[in-house]
Amino acid sequence: QQQVKQSPQSLIVQKGGISIINCAYENTAFDYFPWYQQFPGKGPALLIAIRPDVSEKKEGRFTISFNKSAKQFSLHIMDSQPGDSATYFCAAVYSSASKIIFGSGTRLSIRP
Amino acid sequence: GAGVSQSPRYKVAKRGQDVALRCDPISGHVSLFWYQQALGQGPEFLTYFQNEAQLDKSGLPSDRFFAERPEGSVSTLKIQRTQQEDSAVYLCASSPGATGGRYNSPLHFGNGTRLTVT
Numbered sequence: 001q002q003q004v005k006q007s008p009q010s011l012i013v014q015k016g017g018i019s020i021i022n023c024a025y026e027n028t029a030f031d032y033f034p035w036y037q038q039f040p041g042k043g044p045a046l047l048i049a050i051r052p053d054v055s056e057k058k059e060g061r062f063t064i065s066f067n068k069s070a071k072q073f074s075l076h077i078m079d080s081q082p083g084d085s086a087t088y089f090c091a092a093v094y095s096s097a098s099k100i101i102f103g104s105g106t107r108l109s110i111r112p
Numbered sequence: 113g114a115g116v117s118q119s120p121r122y123k124v125a126k127r128g129q130d131v132a133l134r135c136d137p138i139s140g141h142v143s144l145f146w147y148q149q150a151l152g153q154g155p156e157f158l159t160y161f162q163n164e165a166q167l168d169k170s171g172l173p174s175d176r177f178f179a180e181r182p183e184g185s186v187s188t189l190k191i192q193r194t195q196q197e198d199s200a201v202y203l204c205a206s207s208p209g210a211t212g213g214r215y216n217s218p219l220h221f222g223n224g225t226r227l228t229v230t
Contacts, residue, residue: 032214104154105152
């Protein structure tokens, strides 16, 4: 059973556009929600993260929107650039254990 | 100031061979994680160490998989009698605190070892 569901699987956005990736979870034991960015041949790197007591977090062009009642959260990339082309993973962390559960990933391509 | 280092970068094994994958975490990091990433998928949790103690091994897929971190620094993931389904990228990550992956103790991943079993 997939604990963190991510969509879309792939996404193509024009340069300057907004990229939106969505995730949903079921387990209320999760209490921290990071997003990771992965380039080919590299390990994932933390991009931005949010705790469920806030509805939105913004860092530069990257924003997480969090809907606790719907158990959904999303990543918005404003003014998308070719350098943003990568695979993005949402994730969820259990409050009681050091275990991160990753979504299946979204391959984002920014067209110049 | 080096990051997490994994070796070898690539490993090709014949089915039935044993392999050992090494992870050098960031110096002083308390927590160490192993993840398995199949092609086109997200990383799947394998096991977690806090210093030398293996606190969670619930993700290890079978008893052919074994991990250790005897001195609380370098870790080795061993796979015995490799099978084709073991082909994947094996990622190691470390974090400074005891609660890895949380806001005050972010994970730092290595670039992984790509294992191909033929």
